[in-house]
Each structure stands twice: as C-alpha cells, then as structure tokens.
Amino acid sequence: MERNQQEEVRALQDTIYVLGGKWKLPIINSICNGNNRFREIERSIPGITTRMLSRELKDMEMNHLIKRTADKDAAVQVLYESTDYCKSFGPIIMEMIKWGKEHRKMITGK
Amino acid sequence: MERNQQEEVRALQDTIYVLGGKWKLPIINSICNGNNRFREIERSIPGITTRMLSRELKDMEMNHLIKRTADKDAAVQVLYESTDYCKSFGPIIMEMIKWGKEHRKMITGK
DNA sequence: TATTTTGGTATACTCTGTTATACTGGTTAC
DNA sequence: GTAACCAGTATAACAGAGTATACCAAAATA
Numbered sequence: 183m184e185r186n187q188q189e190e191v192r193a194l195q196d197t198i199y200v201l202g203g204k205w206k207l208p209i210i211n212s213i214c215n216g217n218n219r220f221r222e223i224e225r226s227i228p229g230i231t232t233r234m235l236s237r238e239l240k241d242m243e244m245n246h247l248i249k250r251t252a253d254k255d256a257a258v259q260v261l262y263e264s265t266d267y268c269k270s271f272g273p274i275i276m277e278m279i280k281w282g283k284e285h286r287k288m289i290t291g292k
Numbered sequence: 293m294e295r296n297q298q299e300e301v302r303a304l305q306d307t308i309y310v311l312g313g314k315w316k317l318p319i320i321n322s323i324c325n326g327n328n329r330f331r332e333i334e335r336s337i338p339g340i341t342t343r344m345l346s347r348e349l350k351d352m353e354m355n356h357l358i359k360r361t362a363d364k365d366a367a368v369q370v371l372y373e374s375t376d377y378c379k380s381f382g383p384i385i386m387e388m389i390k391w392g393k394e395h396r397k398m399i400t401g402k
Numbered sequence: 403t404a405t406t407t408t409g410g411t412a413t414a415c416t417c418t419g420t421t422a423t424a425c426t427g428g429t430t431a432c
Numbered sequence: 433g434t435a436a437c438c439a440g441t442a443t444a445a446c447a448g449a450g451t452a453t454a455c456c457a458a459a460a461t462a
Binding site: 187189192200202208227273277279286 | 302
C-alpha cells in the first residue's frame, strides 16, 4: 500500500505534466470530434487565440499526439488528425466532460 | 450534434478550470488516500512546497473541496478531510492514474 | 532539557503560459 | 476584381502560478 501510493502519485503527476495547461485537452477533444482544419478547431474552442492554438498544435505534433498533413494539391491543404496515442486520453476526457456537466447542473440549480 | 459539441467543450473547460494547476489533483488524491495531516500530505506529494500546499489547501477549503478542522484539545490538532464534492473527482483521478501507469510502461519499454 | 516535528507564514524572485493586436501571403467565393 | 476565408507568424506585454529559502511558536519526542 505504501509503495502503491507512491506509484500512483507519480502516475498522476506524469499525466498532469503531459496534459498541462488550459488548451491541450480541448484541442484533443476537438480533433477527435472530427474537426481537422485549423480554423475549424479554433472556432470550436471558446477563448483560444490563434497563437495558442498554433503553439499547442506544434507541441502536440512533436509529441506525436496529432498528425499534421500538408498537401499542396489536395482540396484541403492542411489536415490535423489524432493518433492512436492521442485517443488514449478518451476516458479521461469523457470523465471530465461528465463532471463538468453535472457540476453545471448543480450550480445552475438543476 | 452541433449543440452537443458546444456543451461538451464548455463542460470540459469548466472542469479544467476547477482542477487547474499542478497540485490540486495530487492533493485531492492524497487526502482521499487517507493522508489528513499537513506534513503527511506534503510528504506524500513529490516536489510540492509548503507554500503551494498551504495556498492550495486554503483555496480548496474556500471552494468546499476539503474540510479543515482545528481542535486545540484533540490529539491531532489540525485535520484535513475530503468532502463528498471532492470525492466526485474520483473517476477522473482514477483514469489519469491509469493513463500515467500505462504511459510509463510504454516509455520504459514495459 | 535538547531536539525534532507540526502547521504553517514572509519575502522575493522567476518563468512561462496566456493575452492582445496586428499582419501576411495564398486561395476561394461572389 | 474584390471581399472573405485559410493557415498561420510577429511582437510585446502581463499576471499569476510556481520556486527558493528562511523563519516562527507550540507541541511532541528523546
């Protein structure tokens, strides 16, 4: 139980490190929801600026969370896609959405 | 599906707002794991400073995430306990621990 | 009686995530 | 042809989260 607890804090802190900040989870969620154009993702996340989206996308591409495709000849030149690795955050996001919904229900008074 | 997606981003952002920062989740986790003394919590979270713990605990008490009890006559003077509200983060924390463990397994090469 | 532990506070500083605003070159729609 | 849209970059500035270090009085322990 001692050893176990230490392992769990570490795991928790690792996850927080990877998902840190205001934007990574909403971006992942947006892309997984089918938004794959830059402006599309931007519009789908209230409050985010072009700059933050640009930076986070680059960061997440470097860490293989997403895949960026640029094809000059294609109808859609730039494409963002989620990787399998990215999809592994699904359960976390689901739980957070669930919490957020219930929380709002509570403070709104149902 | 349109409306739904908007609601989900908002819910996600609400949750991120409440749990923001490096320390809230580890603190919640620690207290829920039975650590209820100040120094006990502090020791259970690698990297946290006295100052951050103090600040976060105050903040979380104000937001009814935890309950602080100070009893001059008791054997243990100061006690931190998790509220039911706090416990509602359980599923999120569990998923994050799970992710962190598997992630470490992956990069360590199993 | 001396030392350690407890539950913190005080001060000062760093750092970077985040915001704000403007701009650009290319492409598509009207 | 021009207006709007795309995928971003450039520059500057700020707020506050987080770090580092020292210190304190009271209680427990040796």
